[in-house]
Amino acid sequence: MLILERRVERARLWMWASPVLALVLTIIAGGIIFALAGVDPLHGLYTYFISPLMDGWDREKLIAKAAPLVLIGVGLAVCYTANVWNIGAEGQFVAGALLAGLVPVYFSGWQDASVMAVMLLLGVLGGLLWAMIPAALRVRFHANEILTSLMLVYVVRLAYDWAVRGPLRDPHAMNFPKTVRFDGWQVLPAWGEIHLGAFFALVAALVLYVVMVKMLKGFELRALGSSPRAARFAGFSEHRAVYFVFAVSGALAGLAGACDVMGVSRQLQAPYEPNYGFVAIIVAFLGRLNPIGVIFAGLLLALSYMGGEAAKVSLGVSDNIAKVFQGILLFFILACDTLILYRIRWQGRG
Amino acid sequence: MKKFLLSAAVAALALGAASASALAADKYKACWVYVGSIGDFGYTYQHDQGRLDVVKALGDKVETAYVENVPESDSATAIERLARDGCKLIFTTSFGFMDATIDVAKKYPDVKFEHATGFKSAENVATYNAKFHEGRYVIGQIAAKMSKTGSAGYIVSFPIPEVVAGINAFMRGAQSVNPDFKIKVIWVNSWFDPAKEADAAKVLFSQGVDILVQHTDSAAGMQVAEEQGKLAFGQASDMIKFGPKAQLTAIVDNWGPYYVRRVQEAMDGTWKTAQSWEGLKEGVVNMAPFTNMPDDVAKAAAETVEGIKAGTVNPFMGKITKQDGTVVGEDGKMLPDADILGMNWYVKGVDDKLPQ
Secondary structure, three states: OEEEEEOOOOOHHHHHHHHHHHHHHHHHHHHHHHHHOOOOHHHHHHHHHHHHHOOHHHHHHHHHHHHHHHHHHHHHHHHHHOOOOOOOHHHHHHHHHHHHHHHHHHOOOOOOHHHHHHHHHHHHHHHHHHHHHHHHHHHHHOOOHHHHHHHHHHHHHHHHHHHHHOOOOOOOOOOOOEOOOOOHHHOOOEEOOEEHHHHHHHHHHHHHHHHHHHOHHHHHHHHHHHOHHHHHHOOOOHHHHHHHHHHHHHHHHHHHHHHHHHHHHOOOEOOOOOOHHHHHHHHHHHOOOOHHHHHHHHHHHHHHHHHHHHHHHHHOOOOHHHHHHHHHHHHHHHHHHHHHHEEEEEOOOO | OHHHHHHHHHHHHHHHHHHHHHOOOOOEEEEEEOOOOOOOOOHHHHHHHHHHHHHHHHHHHEEEEEEOOOOHHHOHHHHHHHHHOOOOEEEEOOHHHHHHHHHHHHHOOOOEEEEEOOOOOEOOEEEEEEOHHHHHHHHHHHHHHHOOOOEEEEEEOOOOHHHHHHHHHHHHHHHOOOOOOEEEEEEOOOOOOHHHHHHHHHHHHHOOOOEEEEEOOOOHHHHHHHHOOOEEEEEEOOOOOOOOOOEEEEEEEOOHHHHHHHHHHHHHOOOOOOEEEEOOOOOOEEEOOOOOOOHHHHHHHHHHHHHHHHOOOOOOEOOEEEOOOOEEOOOOOEOOHHHHHOOOOOEOOOOOOOOO
């Protein structure tokens, strides 16, 4: 039978080659899928991966789409490096959007630079507080954070839903579940299609890169992630680290949520399930849990969204193809990673 | 390998460029933005049938494109992509696309837009809607005649005026036959969620109703009715395939004639912004064949349809008692359009509290 055997050494080169290989395999698999769907594979791949880069508007949209993925992805990268599994960034994202959205609803006349700062801070706060719940549950009760953080996504979605249908609803919207439109200073400034969120994403990635690579904190988190016992002997507190990484990833997800409603939809609307928080998990792994790598991974996943939409419009293929591509990509990354860490060996019976 | 990949990439580029220029032929391009999947066999499916009618009627002179499953919280990207892709007339088919449609229309004054079921229009944004409530009056009458328990279950999406008016029209139809008729309402808070709709149907049947009405888009409720040997009305499209023994009739959205007319007007240069609101008479709303009911019930239903077309019968004609006991309307007169388009109250007898 086949068994997986841990490799003694792993090549640094392959750690970075793995996502590239996964991408190539995804493109080949994508070509096959297009052929099966009756679309010329080369034309399909061109529409999907290259056409969204061909004009200025598309490139701006691409960056705008990548912004939330990178913002959330860098936070998750830090989290996962420390072996803490925050799967609920989607919930922290929605919590941030909801809290930021309270301001225009209750203080629609508040129009100066301070309102923007307050909304963004509320977004950060919303994500951070929501992330503190699974962190505290893990530290105090050893509750598995994978389950608790994921379950809290559904809790906050329902809370958001209730709020937008009830107290926050625009009285002039004919009972439709949406708030008033944000206006003036409540909307993020944008250059073309790129809103301020992209800038935040870049800054967050750079800051976290410095923290993780150059500072003691980064060493501490990596040590706790790879050998918790050794890290404890060195005097690092696992509890503090859990709170820290949940705070960072939650705050960034919340900021991304605030930016999304302030820059893109300019209102709260139900249902609201953009799923950036889940796709960012792929982004974090594809970026090798390295904040700089996450920037490129975020752009690539954003491309899969844009390509999916372009393919819908000009090829008439199902929109599910974007989701299939994202799924195949994650599958190949995990498969490649496994084969880098392990080798397959055939073992006879006996 | 490297060479192969490179040549493949070059070939891909060339191919893409070639097909892009082929699109530039002088066909008129009309495009659609859908909230659901064209395979929902309900609301979106019917809009897409309308698009196909345009292709059939105008043939080589038009080119059409569509985007499906567009989330309401980020619809501007999809709408703008179509505008940039050369679409001259864009139909956005869900209420939730309203603000995004208005925003994109401002940026592309040369492109024409039509938004379904909304209330904001502009120089280059028309709105269109259908008097679905006319059909609901007809099925209300049928339900009151067919139900053994004197009650129907009603699965609904969002408490927007169109849905509230639908509940009221159904109730008015039912009360015209049986003044004590009851309905049980379940809000599923979604237009398309087959799992939730099926669960709601099961709950309603277990609570003793024997006829199902829905204002959601999937055929899940119809399938549950078929399994349990109960009766149901199809929504948006003829769902007889899903309930050959269950479907009494269906309120069928028939957008084709409207779409063909508007695309033709846009091509001729006579397109103007407008607020269209048509019903059974104009054929935008149709009733599927009356099945699984005695002949006299079917005959009475057909008469009601004719009455509505002729203007002698209407769900919102005459005095109407609201849930709170106040009375609106006058004998022999229609309720003003604005009151129906903004309806946020129940008629007397509806056993539900309107989410305020």
